[in-house]
Amino acid sequence: MTMLGQSGDPMHPQVRPPNFLRFLSMACLLLAGCANQPRTPPPRSLLLLISVDGLRTHDVTPQLLPNVSRLAADGVRAIDGMRPSYPSLTFPNHYTLVTGLRPDHHGIIQNTMHDTVLGDFKVSDEKAVSDSRWWGGEPVWVSVEKAGLHSATMYWPGSQAAITGVRPSQWRPYDKSTSANARADTVNAWLEEPAATRPAFVTLYFDEVDEAEHDHGPGSPEAVDALHEVDAAIGRVIDTLRARGQLDHTNIVLVSDHGFAKVPKGQVVIVEDVVSKAEAKAVSLGQVPEFAPNPGFEAVSERKLLGRHDHFECWKKDALPARWHYGSNPRIPPIVCQMDEGWDMIARSSADKRASEGDRGSHGFDPALPSMRATFVARGPAFTRGATLPVFDNVDVYPLLMRLLGLKPRPNDGDAHTFDRVLQPR
Ligand code: AMP
Ligand code: ZN
Ligand code: ZN
Secondary structure (H helix, E strand, C coil), X not given: CECCCCCCCCCXXXXXXXXXXXXXXXHHHHCCCHHHCCCCCCCCXXXXXXXXCCCCHHHCCCCCCXXXXXXXXXXXXXXXXXXXXXXXXXXHHHHHHHHCCCHHHHCCCCCEEEECCCEEEECCCHHHHCCHHHCCCCCHHHHHHHCCCCEEEECCCCCCCCECCECCCEECCCCCCCCHHHHHHHHHHHHCCCCXXXXXXXXXEXXXXXXXXXXXXXXXXXXXXXXXXXXXXXXXXXXXXXXXXXXXXXXXXXXCCCCCEEECCCCEEEHHHCCCCCCEEEEECECCCEEEECCCCHHHHHHHXXXXXXXXXXXXXXXXXXHHCCCCCCCCCCEEEEECXXXXXXXXXXXXXHHCCCCXXXXXXXXXXXXXXXXXXXXXXXXXXXXXXXXXXXXXHHHHHHHHHCCCCCCECCCCCCCHHHECCC
């Protein structure tokens, strides 16, 4: 864990060094009439955090994503992508991006999980996702609100819950049916508000690419259509910012939560062929199946599950590979399995449906795999034009966001210096 000192963002009047203020007032006294003029603070820069769920870094090309590619050309890009945290699933990684904490430390250890006090969590359960007791740490928008600034979230996992009692000034309950353009237009409206209510930090989330790539595979015509749709919506925001003269005062950080791998038809393991329901409860399936042996069935469950199998491997939670930084959280069941790239574990009850489908796509595979690399692109007054970054861990994004906002980061798992060489000198 690292703790950063207060960043001295010159765009923030409240963090200006006092000797600078003294110099300003002295200069004013020397200029006739100046003392009667109200001091106009320079425009504060905005921070817009965009997530394109599942966007593979090598899909950022002028053909597939012209607007995102232009952002990268005018700013900074992680040329070989960004390493997601374990497990490479949507909720754990989105919440890592805004807290700088590994899933093991922030508590959203899976998309589907169980807590002995809170019960079951799944992403489609509005009551669970809105319950702050699931969400550890302090996401960026909460710190922004506590600093007396405004934040606004056009979706982000966690933004529906009053974490430490605080919600964004503006937020929306997640509605998958809201079009990409409608999401963009909401953000455009927020950024047009008068300075007193205009948010300093805004999130914008798109799920279209993730959905198309699950159903048809990455690189499919459907995935290409989704990439075009999302890129057009992002272009709508950029064009509006430019037309209003706000673009050069806006830092845009565009990320994804993970990459994507092909799951060829037929590449499934049926859970009941591995361990029976009577022996162990499968708390989650998919690419990171997790099991809680039933009382009295611990030994048989371990014998059947632990170790290497065709297409997957399982460990006790305290013996997982150290590079995953995963296994200490009480919400993680006793046995964790990892599917090999391109394989899914499903229940027998889903087998007929799956057999009727063609090639698919998935994520949740080992974050070290090149296919799981996420996207990182950033543009704005804080960033050097045309700079590139080598691969880094997604926990490093949080200290960057806090630095861009001029706020002190909370203790976190990220490296505060990853971006030093691509940021403009202050
Ligand atoms: P997965 O791809 O399985 O890791 O999870 C992605 C799912 O999470 C998609 O079905 C999204 O529609 C859904 N999702 C994304 N953001 C939210 C949110 N803020 N609240 C509820 N569901 C969400
Ligand atoms: Zn995702
Ligand atoms: Zn997904």
